[in-house]
Amino acid sequence: MKAYAQPIKRLIAELAKLPGIGEKTAARLSNYILRATEDDVRKLAESIIEVKRRIKLCRICLNPTEDDTCYICQDKTRDQEIICVVEEPDALAAIEESGVYHGTYHVLHGALAPLDGIGPENLRLNELLLRIGSGLIKEIILATNPNVHGEATALLITRMLQEKNIKITRIAMGVPMGGDLKYIDKMTISKSLEFRRGM
């Protein structure tokens, strides 16, 4: 770092704050930025600022969007009676990539994590309750992660909604497609046998 001029040092220090970027990678990126054209660098800087300025959470599902509501909530052809509850926007993106789900979503922005002090008050559950209160919703799909935190969150939502007349479903658990049974851990195997289906 010593050999670099002060502005480069500052750029390296800023880049190194990004997740997964160490000092060496930050130095490599700053060298790329130095060599890039002024136009490319301006586009990069503007896109970072634009993301911060224009992205907000969808008023309905809390997915990041640049409008008041996201493109999924605006799409009237989607099934408005089903909500798929996910922990984070990247889980929503993964389900959308599959192309098989045509309902709406709700992003909790976290999962119940007792050891980290993350409780129901830290999750966007009240917004979900408000949506359900409208009386339009027929089914809730709990697509939280299949780990202790995700399972606890799914159990919490189930308990919250048990008095309501809504179908509550949980995404299936088991062996992944293209997997090899001999490499699968015993809990996944036991879940796949528990949730086996008729043929």
Added chain:
Amino acid sequence: MSARESHKTAGFVLRLLHYGESDLIVTFYSSDFGKLKGIAKGAKRSKKRFANVFEPFSLTNIIFTRKSRDMLAFIESCEIIEHYDIVRRDLEKTLTASYFIELADHFCPEGKKNEKIFDLLQTFLALLGTGKASDALVRFFEMRLLKFAGFEPALDHCISCKAPIANGSSYYFHAREGGIKCASCAKPERYDQPISAGTVRTLLMGKDMDIDKIKLIALTDSLALESRNLLVGFISHVLNREVKSLKVMEQVRKFCT
């Protein structure tokens, strides 16, 4: 340069810390080394080497190397012994198990072996699997953990006049002095809550009671409240910090009523 020694032990997963893009720093409570901290390289990416093992309160078999006792262990491999699947299927049980391991984490210093605490975790997590997450189970766990960690409160006599517990009397708990005082020694203020001799006797009984009998005990509402206030107050005084899982447990109860 000293060579890395390889070790194998069983341990409960207490805590995870995300380190960099793909590594995890895992804290275990192990049978042979007490509280143990180690780095699992590539754990967030590896679906084969560390698949599903670093879940809170799971019991695992750990193989690790380290240069010396005060250095971070390098986790070579980790296999599941017990997932406590029945606990994970129940919200109340999951919250209680989280509370157990958080207390074990706070009360145990790193690198100090205490087999009794390891056995306590194993026994009470198994009890959670087979029975209810009752108030009695939680209070008796707290009593035993305090005892094994060297913070057992003095409940069998008044800490001032040394008079043993008498039926029908009221007592006052003094967290700072670590024990109860009888009504005449305590000089209670109006806002001090008395504790019945029945509550004190139940806690003393639960500390050494046979494991098989614990699930048969059901505390009355007043007994549950008194014993909770006494032990939770004492634990937060000793730790001088907030127990996060307890706060979440209370939030969940409030949210679901």
